[in-house]
Amino acid sequence: MKHQLTETKLSIGGTSCRFIDLTPQGSADAYADDIANGLSAPQKFIRSKHIYDEDGSKLFEQITQDKNYYPAQAETEILTRFAPEMVACLAENTALIELGSGSAKKTRLLLQALLERQGRSLYCPVDISGDYLRENVKRLGEDYPELNILGIIADYYAGLAVLANEIHQPKLLLWMGTDIGHLDRKQAAELLREKMITALMPGDRLLLGIDLRKAAEPIHLAYGCPGDKEPLRYSFNCNALRRINRQLGGTFATENFQRHCFYNEALGRVDIYLKSLCDQSVAIGALARTFDFKAGELIHIHYAYKYDQNEIVQLGEAAGLRLERQWFDGKAWYSLNLFVVV
Ligand SMILES: C[S@@+](CC[C@H](N)C(=O)[O-])C[C@H]1O[C@@H](n2cnc3c(N)ncnc32)[C@H](O)[C@@H]1O
Structure with missing residues (x-):
């Protein structure tokens, strides 16, 4: 698929802010194809990833504020305590690249520590949620005049491929929000090895x-298992369905679906589904098709995989990475792991 590379320069205070929009030409068709394939399987x-337009990003940000959603709180706690220690492990003049940066609220803790050490820094957030990225980058630029920001509106891999050519200084790739957990363990290692580490x-x-x-209990609370209609999650x-309605002329009635979500302790995995509450047909105008759902x-x-210590080490080894340091929250429910490319 061809990428349309559009670059916007902004000057906010003393900050240099650039955006590269790598949204592929024909991305609306690709989204429609992806939805058609998924609903035909x-x-x-x-x-x-199709949950994340601007509405989806804002809803996720609200979940991170929920007291039961410990992954976000744990990341904040770990960064608050250990960001200077993390930064001390890095080479001089390190650039920070963040995958799926979202609101970048927690990232500020790391940026602050990086700026205290280096004086200036290059920060490159990569996110598919373009409007949300632009909004948050502008806010960061206003608050941190010492930052040089290059925002990339793109899928992770397209974004990383461009950054590999643009950045000629040591890099720290940051991937938070437990997003790696959406992939099964084998896919996670393959993706790190074949698509991400290649940019480093x-x-x-x-x-x-x-x-x-x-x-299981904190996990049930964090993910709203067993489901039903807990309003925020x-x-x-x-939003996956509402977005289809908005962008593809779908006729999903969301009240005819509820969440179905459970933690499989043996697999260390949360499974999240939407369940049809009745026999129904949903038309999607842009696809000129109707999809049937049984009650x-x-x-x-998505899945949300959890890891033990061995599984973290194995993930690194399978990806060509050496685990250098780890930091945990006070309850040892969550980890931030520093890997070195070998
Ligand atoms: C779970 S949220 C995490 C946000 C933030 N990192 C945090 O920890 O609060 C996932 C973020 O990744 C972005 N995202 C999801 N899939 C993506 C993909 N394939 N390529 C680029 N960004 C993606 C979403 O738009 C969203 O901002």
Whole structure:
């Protein structure tokens, strides 16, 4: 697929802010194809990245404020305590690249520590949620005049490929929000090895947020298991359907779906679905098709894999990374892991 590279320069205070929009030409068609494929599969699915337009990003940000959503609180706690220690592990003049930066609220803790050490820094957030990225980058630029910001509106891999050519200094790749957990363990290692580490050089680092295996109860509370219509998480997941209505002329009635969500302790995995509450047909105008759902039928939205210590080390080894340091929250429910590219 061809990428349309548009660059915008902004000057905010003393900050240099550039955006590169790598949204592919024909991205609306690609989205439509992806939805058609997912809803035609024997196990229907919608890829979780399709939740994230501006509405989806704002809803996720609200979830991070919920007292039961410990991954966000744990990342904040770890960065508040240890950001200077993390930064001390890095090479001089390190640039920070963040995958799926969202609101970048927690990132500020790391940027602050980086600026205290280096005086100036290059920060490159990569996110598919373009309007949300622009908004948050502008806010960061206003608050941190010493930052040089290059915002990339792109899928992770397209963004990283461009950055590999643009940045000629040591790099720290930051991936928080426990997003790696959406992939199964084998896919996670393959993706790190084949698509992400290729953008880095030996000696560059990856700081990766990984949620840990633990008793079921906090996980149930964080993810709103077993589901039903807990309003915030329900609205977040249903944004996958509302977005189809908005962008593809869909006729999903979200009240005809509820969340179905459970933690499989043996696999260390949360499974999140939307469940059809009745037999129903949904037309999607842009696809000129109708999709049938039986009462009780599930649409898979995403997994959330949890790791133990061995699984974290194995993930690194399988990806060509050496685990250098780890930091945990006070309850040891969550980890930030610093890997070095070998
Ligand atoms: C779970 S949120 C995490 C946000 C933020 N890192 C945090 O920890 O609060 C995932 C973020 O990744 C972005 N995202 C999801 N899939 C993506 C993809 N394939 N490429 C680029 N960004 C993606 C979403 O727009 C969203 O901002």
